Amino acid sequence: MFVRSATLVDFRSWERLSLELTPGATVLVGPNGHGKTNVLEALGYVATLSSHRVATDAPLVRTGAERALIRATVVNHDRELTVDLDIAGGRANRARLGTTPVRRPRDILGVLNTVLFAPEDLAMVRGEPTERRRYLDELIVARSPRMAAVRADYEKVLRQRSALLKTGGHTLRRGAGSEDGASAMATLEIWDSSLAAFGAEIVLHRLRAARDVGPHVSQSYRDIAPASRPAYVAYRSSLAESAPPEMFDLSRPEAPDDVDVLEAAFLQQLSVVRTREIERGTTLVGPHRDDLDLILGTDPAKGFASHGESWSFALALRLGAFALLRTEGSDPVLLLDDVFAELDRARRTALARVAATAEQVLVTAAVGEDVPAELDAVRVDVRAHEVTGPDGTPGRSSVATRQGFGDFSGSGDSLGSGDAVGEPVQTRRETEEDR
Numbered sequence: 001m002f003v004r005s006a007t008l009v010d011f012r013s014w015e016r017l018s019l020e021l022t023p024g025a026t027v028l029v030g031p032n033g034h035g036k037t038n039v040l041e042a043l044g045y046v047a048t049l050s051s052h053r054v055a056t057d058a059p060l061v062r063t064g065a066e067r068a069l070i071r072a073t074v075v076n077h078d079r080e081l082t083v084d085l086d087i088a089g090g091r092a093n094r095a096r097l098g099t100t101p102v103r104r105p106r107d108i109l110g111v112l113n114t115v116l117f118a119p120e121d122l123a124m125v126r127g128e129p130t131e132r133r134r135y136l137d138e139l140i141v142a143r144s145p146r147m148a149a150v151r152a153d154y155e156k157v158l159r160q161r162s163a164l165l166k167t168g169g170h171t172l173r174r175g176a177g178s179e180d181g182a183s184a185m186a187t188l189e190i191w192d193s194s195l196a197a198f199g200a201e202i203v204l205h206r207l208r209a210a211r212d213v214g215p216h217v218s219q220s221y222r223d224i225a226p227a228s229r230p231a232y233v234a235y236r237s238s239l240a241e242s243a244p245p246e247m248f249d250l251s252r253p254e255a256p257d258d259v260d261v262l263e264a265a266f267l268q269q270l271s272v273v274r275t276r277e278i279e280r281g282t283t284l285v286g287p288h289r290d291d292l293d294l295i296l297g298t299d300p301a302k303g304f305a306s307h308g309e310s311w312s313f314a315l316a317l318r319l320g321a322f323a324l325l326r327t328e329g330s331d332p333v334l335l336l337d338d339v340f341a342e343l344d345r346a347r348r349t350a351l352a353r354v355a356a357t358a359e360q361v362l363v364t365a366a367v368g369e370d371v372p373a374e375l376d377a378v379r380v381d382v383r384a385h386e387v388t389g390p391d392g393t394p395g396r397s398s399v400a401t402r403q404g405f406g407d408f409s410g411s412g413d414s415l416g417s418g419d420a421v422g423e424p425v426q427t428r429r430e431t432e433e434d435r
């Protein structure tokens with residue numbers, strides 16, 4: 001698939017940007033802090049409904065604006081679909097597919113798939129398990145968008161169950177002997193069954209994702225860092241305590257690959273930790289406590305990998321996901337944020353070789369020379385300029401310019417012109433003449 005056009009209104013530093021894009025490679029070039037990553041972030045948001053940089057939506061809305069809009073027209077196997085996202089920065093977001101409003105923003109998931117690699121991804125290797133769970137969950141939603149609803153259901157049950165454990169601990173400890181104790185226990189058991197039902201589905205999808213992406217991650221790592229020790233991934237489940245370990249390694253033929261078996265294991269594990277959960281006042285097992293182990297040779301990457309190895313592992317996780325998704329349908333759009341500057345020559349070339357095969361890849365770079373010539377990219381220059389906010393505060397706004405041509409962003413002169421629609425930016429393949 002590829003994004004044919006993208007429009008941002010009041011998204012981060014962009015008052016308005018209309019970009020016409022082509023398949024193949026496009027490089028956004030400009031000094032740091034001028035709005036390049038903001039463009040990739042917006043497309044990543046359309047694909048995942050979350051930012052790779054912030055956990056809340058408020059920072060996505062341009063300072064002084066009420067809401068941000070992202071529109072993307074995506075071409076997938078000759079079929080064209082336009083998605084509109086209205087980000088209210090705190091209140092509920094709204095979305096449209098074509099001209100039709102959808103019931104929930106998550107109904108647009110699946111229209112655009114992206115694989116975004118950014119410097120923040122180093123946290124997948126060095127950071128907390130939550131970073132790796134997010135990696136897996138993005139993958140399971142990209143493979144089956146309905147998992148977004150299952151995740152939302154799980155989160156809701158988890159919050160309610162944990163709240164009961166926290167506030168009702170005293171009552172729960174009294175147990176079946178007292179009337180209110182018995183009733184609290186009964187409520188807890190209702191939450192248990194929903195938690196296990198939704199949780200088992202998430203664990204199963206993650207196990208399958210880990211099994212399927214694993215070989216691609218190992219291969220990508222070999223390509224990027226041929227001299228380093230081999231890299232592996234393995235899912236580590238908090239349900240594994242009272243279940244045989246092979247249950248959680250779907251690459252083994254005896255592994256059940258069955259949601260009912262996992263649900264039973266979940267319920268079993270909940271009964272094992274019941275007393276502990278009541279003491280601690282929180283839910284101790286389930287996919288929210290699981291992790292994806294990243295292994296280099298025989299050591300965990302976290303704590304053992306050098307900076308270069310950690311960086312390569314993070315990149316291999318993304319390229320592995322890209323390789324897997326493209327075997328299963330349409331090529332996701334590859335978004336590479338500021339990565340080439342971090343890599344040595346050999347790794348740059350290895351990455352450029354993969355990127356050159358993508359149906360579409362959007363790259364950001366502070367200087368164009370960081371991007372290997374193999375990519376044969378259209379170049380867009382991104383600059384910020386000083387503006388004065390509605391309340392007189394100084395700020396910046398970004399503009400994009402096709403290299404060697406005039407300003408084509410519809411921003412700049414039209415600043416403050418409200419909803420005026422700028423002319424779309426026409427980008428095209430760079431010709432010999434342009435170079």
Ligand SMILES: Nc1ncnc2c1ncn2[C@@H]1O[C@H](COP(=O)(O)OP(=O)(O)O)[C@@H](O)[C@H]1O
Nearest residue numbers: 012013032033034035036037038059061062063
């Ligand atoms: N909500 C916002 N409103 C206005 N400007 C913002 C907002 N969020 C970020 N910015 C600005 O965007 C710029 C950073 O953009 P970014 O895309 O990260 O730059 P880079 O070109 O280095 O990738 C900074 O100038 C920052 O002040």
Ligand SMILES: [Mg+2]
Nearest residue numbers: 036037338364
């Ligand atoms: Mg950036």
